[in-house]
Amino acid sequence: MTATHTPDATxxxxxxxxxxxxxxxxxxxxxxxxxxxxxxxxxEDVGRYGGCFGVSLGLLEEFGPDRIRDAPLSESAFVGAGxxxxxAGMRPxxxxxxxxxxxxxxxxxxxxxxxxxxxxxxxxxxxxxIRMTTGAGRQLAAQHSHSLExxxxxxxxxxxxxxxxxxxxxxxxxxxxxDPDPVLIFEHGSLYNVSGDLPADAGPVDLDHAAVRRPGTDxxxxxxxxxxxxxxxxxxxxxxxxxxxxxxxxxxxRPLDDATxxxxxxxxxxxxxxxxxWRTGSLAAEISARLAEQxxxxxxxxxxxxxxxxxxxxxxxxxxxAALPQTDGIVAAARRTVGEPAPATGRPG
Amino acid sequence: MSTTRTRPNRQAAHRLALLESMLRxxxxxxxxxxxxxxxxxxxxxxxxxxxxxxxVGVNEALTDDDAVVSTYRxxxxxxxxxxxxxxxxxxxxxxxxxxxxxxxxxxxxxDAERRFYGGNAIVAGGLPLAAGLALADxxxxxxxxxxxxxxxxxxxxxxxxxxxxxxxxWQLPVLLVCENNLYAMGTALVRHQAQTDLAxxxxxxxxxxxxxxxxxVLAVEDAARRAAEGVRAGNGPHFLExxxxxxxxxxxxxxxxxxxxxEIERWKERDPVEGLARRLREAKExxxxxxxxxxxxxxxxxxxxxxxxxxxxxxxxxxxxxxxTSPVEASPP
Numbered sequence: 001m002t003a004t005h006t007p008d009a010t011x012x013x014x015x016x017x018x019x020x021x022x023x024x025x026x027x028x029x030x031x032x033x034x035x036x037x038x039x040x041x042x043x044e045d046v047g048r049y050g051g052c053f054g055v056s057l058g059l060l061e062e063f064g065p066d067r068i069r070d071a072p073l074s075e076s077a078f079v080g081a082g083x084x085x086x087x088a089g090m091r092p093x094x095x096x097x098x099x100x101x102x103x104x105x106x107x108x109x110x111x112x113x114x115x116x117x118x119x120x121x122x123x124x125x126x127x128x129x130i131r132m133t134t135g136a137g138r139q140l141a142a143q144h145s146h147s148l149e150x151x152x153x154x155x156x157x158x159x160x161x162x163x164x165x166x167x168x169x170x171x172x173x174x175x176x177x178x179d180p181d182p183v184l185i186f187e188h189g190s191l192y193n194v195s196g197d198l199p200a201d202a203g204p205v206d207l208d209h210a211a212v213r214r215p216g217t218d219x220x221x222x223x224x225x226x227x228x229x230x231x232x233x234x235x236x237x238x239x240x241x242x243x244x245x246x247x248x249x250x251x252x253x254r255p256l257d258d259a260t261x262x263x264x265x266x267x268x269x270x271x272x273x274x275x276x277x278w279r280t281g282s283l284a285a286e287i288s289a290r291l292a293e294q295x296x297x298x299x300x301x302x303x304x305x306x307x308x309x310x311x312x313x314x315x316x317x318x319x320x321x322a323a324l325p326q327t328d329g330i331v332a333a334a335r336r337t338v339g340e341p342a343p344a345t346g347r348p349g
Numbered sequence: 350m351s352t353t354r355t356r357p358n359r360q361a362a363h364r365l366a367l368l369e370s371m372l373r374x375x376x377x378x379x380x381x382x383x384x385x386x387x388x389x390x391x392x393x394x395x396x397x398x399x400x401x402x403x404x405v406g407v408n409e410a411l412t413d414d415d416a417v418v419s420t421y422r423x424x425x426x427x428x429x430x431x432x433x434x435x436x437x438x439x440x441x442x443x444x445x446x447x448x449x450x451x452x453x454x455x456x457x458x459x460d461a462e463r464r465f466y467g468g469n470a471i472v473a474g475g476l477p478l479a480a481g482l483a484l485a486d487x488x489x490x491x492x493x494x495x496x497x498x499x500x501x502x503x504x505x506x507x508x509x510x511x512x513x514x515x516x517x518x519w520q521l522p523v524l525l526v527c528e529n530n531l532y533a534m535g536t537a538l539v540r541h542q543a544q545t546d547l548a549x550x551x552x553x554x555x556x557x558x559x560x561x562x563x564x565x566v567l568a569v570e571d572a573a574r575r576a577a578e579g580v581r582a583g584n585g586p587h588f589l590e591x592x593x594x595x596x597x598x599x600x601x602x603x604x605x606x607x608x609x610x611x612e613i614e615r616w617k618e619r620d621p622v623e624g625l626a627r628r629l630r631e632a633k634e635x636x637x638x639x640x641x642x643x644x645x646x647x648x649x650x651x652x653x654x655x656x657x658x659x660x661x662x663x664x665x666x667x668x669x670x671x672x673x674t675s676p677v678e679a680s681p682p
Binding site: 066071072074076077078079080081082083084085086088090091092107108111112116117118119120121122123124125156157159180181323332 | 416417445448449450451452453457459461466467468469471474475476477478479480481482483484485486487488493507508511512514515518671672673674675
């Protein structure tokens with residue numbers, strides 16, 4: 001796969017400044033590496049190549065090959081080595097190229113990182129951060145297009161993050177590294193080139209709370225990661241049609257912030273959950289179940305889900321687009337919750 | 350260790366200590382069998398009986414600062430490492446005083462203070478961890494090593510090969526100790542490996558590697574000391590294939606149908622515990638009286654461990670969700 005390697009912009013003065021999601025991530029890594037000698041970055045092609053998606057470009061030159069550590073294509077070994085290093089007092093940031101390859105490290109993530117603290121009766125916390133790209137939308141076909149963050153969010157002992165904004169890309173890593181337990185960070189591949197203004201006054205993200213990205217009164221669009229821009233676009237569309245949609249960005253997929261989700265639905269009385277994972281057994285299913293359990297009487301309409309179609313993600317552009325949640329599908333689902341018929345778009349939700 | 354320049358008395362005392370250490374493992378596990386039959390211990394339990402020389406001999410090459418990563422057949426490793434018998438027994442009873450506070454059981458013994466990192470029940474799953482523990486030492490310049498035990502079954506797993514490559518590539522201070530007991534659960538080595546010379550294959554990764562008579566604790570100790578010395582000297586990972594045998598079935602659930610009884614009896618003739626005892630008796634370093642006293646002492650020690658486990662408090666059910674995540678105040682700086 002190809003990625004645009006954009007050299008880092010020189011940090012500007014303390015005012016909002018233009019950056020990209022990729023650069024924000026890189027800046028967060030650089031800050032962490034400068035702040036704490038125990039932090040190191042390890043993964044496939046993080047050094048000389050500059051990171052498969054260019055996130056770590058330039059870090060090798062600044063921090064050297066010991067701390068920007070190129071690993072062989074051995075996901076299980078280098079993720080497990082990260083866990084072992086964390087047990088021995090280091091603060092590793094392990095980069096797995098994509099979530100698809102994380103399946104080769106699943107034993108280490110589940111049976112060790114998530115489990116050691118409990119299985120040892122509290123003796124062995126595992127302060128590791130594991131970053132990986134997730135998601136589809138770039139015509140990479142099934143084996144490079146999975147969205148499995150919902151699987152990981154199933155696992156007790158892990159914290160699962162999905163930064164969707166420049167600010168979260170820049171400011172989630174420090175609190176993740178401060179967490180004594182394993183943290184997984186899912187970076188949607190479609191976000192790296194997103195550019196915009198990074199607020200100068202932003203500080204570490206509160207990892208326990210979801211964020212309301214756009215307030216609204218008629219329906220809550222609950223989403224995360226790569227689906228956030230689509231949900232915000234849908235909210236714009238809906239506003240043009242006179243429907244006020246609130247957009248909730250989960251940010252942390254585990255533990256879920258029930259309070260923020262619930263407060264929103266208690267106000268809007270309608271919910272659409274947008275999740276790029278497959279519908280069956282998805283994070284969207286979990287959120288829908290929680291809404292049914294906790295907010296049944298707040299709801300004026302059945303909860304809607306906009307998920308990926310139950311098919312391995314296909315290569316052809318039209319097919320891939322049809323397989324993934326799209327703005328039109330989100331708009332249609334939101335309209336159904338408020339009792340307005342969806343215009344026929346021909347697109348599955 | 351066994352140079353003739355060492356004073357003979359010290360050598361004899363050392364051999365006696367090795368015997369005691371192996372006998373402790375043997376008697377402890379024999380008691381575990383009784384307790385398992387009485388349903389005091391539950392779950393999966395894998396006995397080390399027959400392989401004691403490996404844990405005890407290798408431990409002689411390790412310091413308190415070194416780390417040990419083990420498998421689900423780890424009672425022997427834990428005891429040799431100095432994890433108290435009381436804490437292990439209480440763990441198998443599922444009690445609050447257990448070395449994993451009742452969360453682990455027989456397969457998941459942990460003791461962070463003694464740098465005993467378990468207790469991994471996924472075959473080869475501990476190997477990457479060991480590489481990481483060693484990597485941290487390497488990066489911080491600490492002069493200590495990590496010893497990882499695993500079985501011949503691990504040779505069929507990718508995690509072994511990934512880790513062997515990584516450890517050799519990065520010259521990590523890790524001592525890889527393969528306990529080749531000839532069976533991956535019920536599948537004989539010749540039925541699960543195309544090339545059964547495991548030391549030869551490890552050598553293919555560019556690490557010092559050799560096979561050892563795992564039924565002879567003195568041979569094990571000698572090899573482990575030489576290998577550990579090489580690891581400490583910065584010569585990268587070393588691999589030891591310990592040729593050993595388990596006298597008991599794979600686990601308490603195993604009816605042991607896949608082995609020839611005559612084969613088991615042949616290996617029992619090479620019992621590491623009785624073999625050393627015989628040598629000591631012949632060298633007049635162990636009298637029958639002293640053996641009897643040692644047995645009595647170990648029996649009393651195990652009695653105390655069992656009694657303590659019996660009377661120890663249960664983990665409260667209210668603490669079910671404890672240790673899933675760290676308490677907030679435990680956040681590192």
